[in-house]
Amino acid sequence: MTASLLPVLILHTGDPQDTLRDHHGGYAEQLCRAAGLRCGQASVVAVYQGEIPLSPAAYRAVLITGSPAMVTDHEPWSEASAVWLREAVAAGLPIFGVCYGHQLLAYALGGDVDYNPAGRSLGTRAVERTGADPLTAGLPDRFSAQMMHSQIVTRPPEGSAVLARADHDPHQLLRYAPGVYSCQFHPEFGTDFMREYLLRNAQVLSGKGLDVPALANALESTPLATGLLKKFLDLYASRATA
Template structure:
């Protein structure tokens, strides 16, 4: 577990690492936690805790904010480390500590708070696709100044099939009805990947290509369709600003 300088007055933000990317991508781009560190503000004191490996983040109130990464794991498998993390996340939300869950983190947040994560009927969503904000996003602290439609990088085989009670749906697209939601005042889940850049997205598709063809998806077209997604990536800076303002 990494630790920030003890004298730092910067907000302490824990990155809950819930898995690792493909080995070949790690050598080229680094791992999930490094992608988040690159996207979040350098004014935050960032600490990585590998919950999949059994590391403990301590108490939720030890942190000023929480970020939950993606994972190749499946929330519906209910691995012990994942279920323990879900319980911890639910406690953090009750204490109104800002949370941003991404992909697996989005699904785990939904599950932790009484929603459901699982396999969607249409299968896998992957590549660069459009995301549409819903009217509730116009007054949402994280999304309110984003464009109504923007490009985002996506790759997931599971989804948040049912949102938690009281959740506010913020974004959708033609494939996935629950692209983003908020619970309470400061806990967000996003299915898309603000930590990805277009090179990472293209590399994912190249690794996935054989499986995509078996699933009747056009891997060449998906690779050709990859483009920058700066608005989606801006979410990490936006979340950082919210934490710094608190």
């Protein structure tokens, strides 16, 4: 089988609430859609439900979804996924992790993850580029991205490069090796999903001190962040070897 025929692995680590999933698709579906992957081009493996990916040689790239879980809970499926990711990095497989996937990949490679002392980050927020890289080439110094997280990478793995930061988090986009990246923000989320999440969870979020109407009104589309997924696949997935 040639590399171009190998699927992209979607390492599926969790899903949103049932109603949100029904309206907008699960996290794996949203990631596939944002990355421009058609039916048959991706292999979704729900590790949080006990499914196990094949060896890294079976895929041409990996995308890791977000999750309502926490990396610091050290769930058995998450720990097993971290071991697999270390093997995949060693094998030279291109990888892009998102939110939980960002934290899981950093943890797998020796970094630290914990709750953000600055608190929960939610809504459309500004991200600032801090380093040059083929993935971020052509982006403005600041761009908008959707965020929905409580934990962050508090210490990146040794040898990694910080490519973007935010006011509340200095490690928004990391490069660990050529073709191996992760971001704390959600390039796959659209404003419709974010708005419904905010409104459906308004009571709980308000109880945590968040101004839900203000967050909902400030939502904006984030095409530059979303475009990173397709650019990643264009840059690295077509180069993978079977």
